[in-house]
Amino acid sequence: MTGADGTAAVAASAITEDTHYDDDDLTWDAAEEVPVTLADGASTATGDGVSVDGDTVTVTAAGTYRLSGTLTDGQLVVAAGEEGVVRILLDGVELTSSTGSPFVVSGANEVLLYLEDGSTNTLTDAGAYADTGTDAPNAALYSMADLTIGGTGSLTVEGNAADGIVSKDGLVLAAGDVTVDAVDDGIKGKDYIALLGGTWDVTAGGDGVKSTNEDEDGRGWFTVYGGQLVVSSGDDGVKAATLLTVDAGTVDVTGSVEGLEAQHITINGGTVGVTSSDDGVNAAGGSSSAGGMGGMGGMGGGSMEVGDYTVTVTGGTLTIDSEGDGLDSNGDASITGGTVTVNGPSGEGNGALDVNGTLTVDGGTVAAAGSAGMAVTPDAASAQSGVQVTFGSALPAGTAVQIATADGTVVGAFVTGKDTASLVYSSSAITAGETYTIYAGGTTTASAGITEGTLDGAQELGTVVAGEYTQAAGPGRR
Template structure:
C-alpha cells in the first residue's frame, strides 16, 4: 500500500498515488504566406516562409516578400501550382490598371469598364483587378465573368451585408481571387434565411462556383447566419489573411480541395469546421495544411477531407469538436496539431472497405480492416478525446515526430484503436487512457516501448516516470486525465530491457511528455520493454 502526498508548482510536479498496485504488462517490441507586399505599382507575393518543419521553396519557384512574412507558412510553390489552381503570378498586378468600386447604399459607383451597378447590386463582368471600398447594408457583389477570366477583387475596408441571401457570390469565372488589402478590415454578413434555397443556389456568405483564392495581409470577418461561412464549389486556396469565420453550419468548405498556405484562419461553426467534399473524382477531395494557422471550434467534425487530410507545417488547433480530424487517409508530416473531441480525436474512416484480418496491433475484437490509414512522420500531434484517440479503420504508422494521446476514461474506447496493424518505427509516443480496449504497437514495429496498466486509475496531474536499471529516466509523462493505461515508446527504450516505473518526482512541465527526475518519486514496479498485452474491447468506430 502506497500512501502519497502531492504538491504542484510551476516548475516541479510531485505526485504520489495512494494504494497503487501496478499490473505493469509491457509495451512493445519493434513495434510570407503568400503575402503580398504594398500596393504601390505591383504586388510582391511571398510564397515561402521557412520553418523547421519543412523546406522553403527555392528561388526558381518562389519569391519572398521583403516587408513581412508569416513565420508559420511553408509553401513549396511548384507543388502548390501543380496540384491546385494557385499561381503566385496572380498576386502580382499593376496598380494603375485597378478599377475602383465604391460601395454605398443607393449610390454605388465604379470608374472603368467591367462593372455594372443596379441599385445595391454590383456585378463584375470581366477579367481584371477591382478595388472595393465602402459599405452596403443590404446589397450584393456578384462576379459573373467569362469562363476563362481571372477576376481579382481587392477588399479595402468593405462592410457588405444582405437581408435576402449571400452578399458576395461568384457565379462564373475561371478563378476568383479575394485579396485583403494590408491594414484593412472587411466584413461579409449574410441573411438569417435565404430567399433562394434551390439546389444550386448560394449557401454561404462568401460563395463561389469557380476556383477561389483568399490572399493579402488584411482582415476579413465572415458571418454565415443562415448556413455556411465560405464555400467554393471548385478548389479553394487559403493563401494568407487574418480571417475569422462564424457560421451556423459549416465554416469553410472547398469541393475539389482545400489548401492552407499561410495566414490565420479562426473558425467557429455549428457544423463542420473546415472540409473538402469531393469523394467522387480521383485526386480530389483533399485538404492540405502547408503552413499558416488554423483554429477551429465546431459542433461536428473539426477538420475533414473526403479523401486525404495532410498537415505538412503550420499550426492546426481544434479546440472543440465531435470528431477532431477525419478523412480516409490522414498524414501528419510536420507542424503542430492539437485536437480536442467529444468522440474520436483523429479518425481514419470513410471511403471503401477492404478485407478483414491484419497483423499485430489488431484491436476492437477483430474489426474489418479497410483502406484507411493514419501516418505520423514528423511534427507534434496532441489529442484530447472522450472517444478513441488515434483511430484507424485500417492501419496506422508512426515513424517520427511526437504523438501524445490523452484518451478516454471509459473502457468502451481506447487511446489507440487500429483495426489493422499499428507500427511504431520512430518518434516518441505516449498514449494514455482507459485499459478496457488497449491497442498496442504491432509485431513488425522496429522501435520498442513499454505498456503500463494500473490496477486503479492514476489521477490527472500525476507524473509517471520510467527509469532504466541504472536509474536514468528514459521517459516522463504527466497525465491530464485519470489514466488506467499508458503506452510509451521512444528511441530511449531498448527492447527486452527491464524498466522501473515511478509516480511523482520532479518534472519540467505540468502535462504531456516532459523531462524529470526521481526526487521524491514513489516506485510502483517493473516492466520489460517489448512485452505487450492486447485488449479486445467493444470500442466504437
C-alpha cells in the same frame, strides 16, 4: 505593382498537388485597377467590366477591382467569362444582405479575393435566404469557381443561415487574418483546400473546415502547408473526403465531435492539437474489407473490418485530448517520427489507440494514455520498442509517470492530462527486451504531456519488459 502577400508561408511552387493557383495571381498593374465605391443607393464604378444596378454590383470580366465602402443591404456578384483572373481587392468593405449571400461568384475562370494591407472587411449574410434552390448560394462568401483568398488585411465572415465560405471548385487559403462564424459549416472547398499561410479562426455549428469531393480521382484533399488554423466546431473539426495532410503550420481544434477525419491522414510536420468529444484523429470513409486485427495488445484475438484507411505520422507534434478513441484508424497506422501525445478516454469502450489493422512505430516518441479495456499496442514488427503500463487503479490527472532503467536513469516521462488506467510509451531510448521500473510522481520539467523528469520523491510501482505488450502484466496492480 505586386500584390505579393508577405504573410504567405509558402509559394505556389511548393504545392505538390494540382491546383489553380500560381504566384502571378498576386501580381497586377495598379494602373489597371477599377475603383468601385460601395454606398447605399449610390455605388459607383470607374472603368469597364463592372456594372451597378441599385445595390447590386456585378463584375462581368477578368481584371482587378478595388472595392471600398458599405452596403447595408446589397450584393457583389462576379459573373465573368472563363478566361483570366478576376481580382477583387477589399479595401475597407462592409457588405451585408438581408435576403441571401452578399458575395456570390456565379461564373469565372478563377477569382482572387485580396485583403488590402491594413484594411478591415466584413461579409454578413441573411439569417434566411429567399432562394433555397438546389444550386442557390448557401454561404456568406460563395463561389462556383476556383477561389483564392490572400492579402495581409482582415476579413470577418458571418454565416447566419448556413455556411461561412464555400467554393464549389478549388480553394486556396494563401493568407490573411480571417475570422469565420457560421451556423453550419465554416469553410468548404469541394475539389481541394490548400492552406499556405495567414491566420484562420473558424467557429462552426457543423464541420469546421473541409474538402468534400469523394467522386473524382486526385480531388477531395486538404493540405496545410503553413499558416495557423483554429477551429471550434459542433461536428468534425478538420475534414477531407480523401487525404488530409499537415506539412507545417499550426492546426488547433479546440472543440469538436471528431477532430481530424479523412480516409488517409498524414502528419509530416507542424503542430496539431485536437480536443474532441468522440474520436480525436479518425481515418474513416471509403471501402472496407474483412481482415484481421494487428497489434491489439491484450484484446484476446477476434477480427474487425480493415479497409483502405491510414494514419501516418512522420514528424511534427500531434496532441490529442479525446473522449472517444484518440488515434483511430479503420485500416493501418504508422509512426516513424515526430511526437504523438494522446490523452484518451476514461471509459472502457474506447481507447487511446484504436487500429483495426497494423500499428507500427518505427521512430518518434509516442505516449498514449487512457482506459485499459481497449488498450491497443504497437505491432511486433515495429522497429522501435516501447512499454505498456496498466495501473491497478487509475492515476489522476497531473500524475507524473516515469520510466527508468535499473540504475535510475529516466528514459521516459509523461504527465497525465486526465484519469489514466493504461499508458503505451515508445521512444528510441527504450530497448526491446530490457526491464524498466515504472514510477509515479517525482519532478518533471513540464506539467503536462511528454517531458523530462527525475525520480526525487517518486513512488515505485513495479517493472515491465520493453516490447512485451500485454495489459494484464503491467505494474502497479495494488
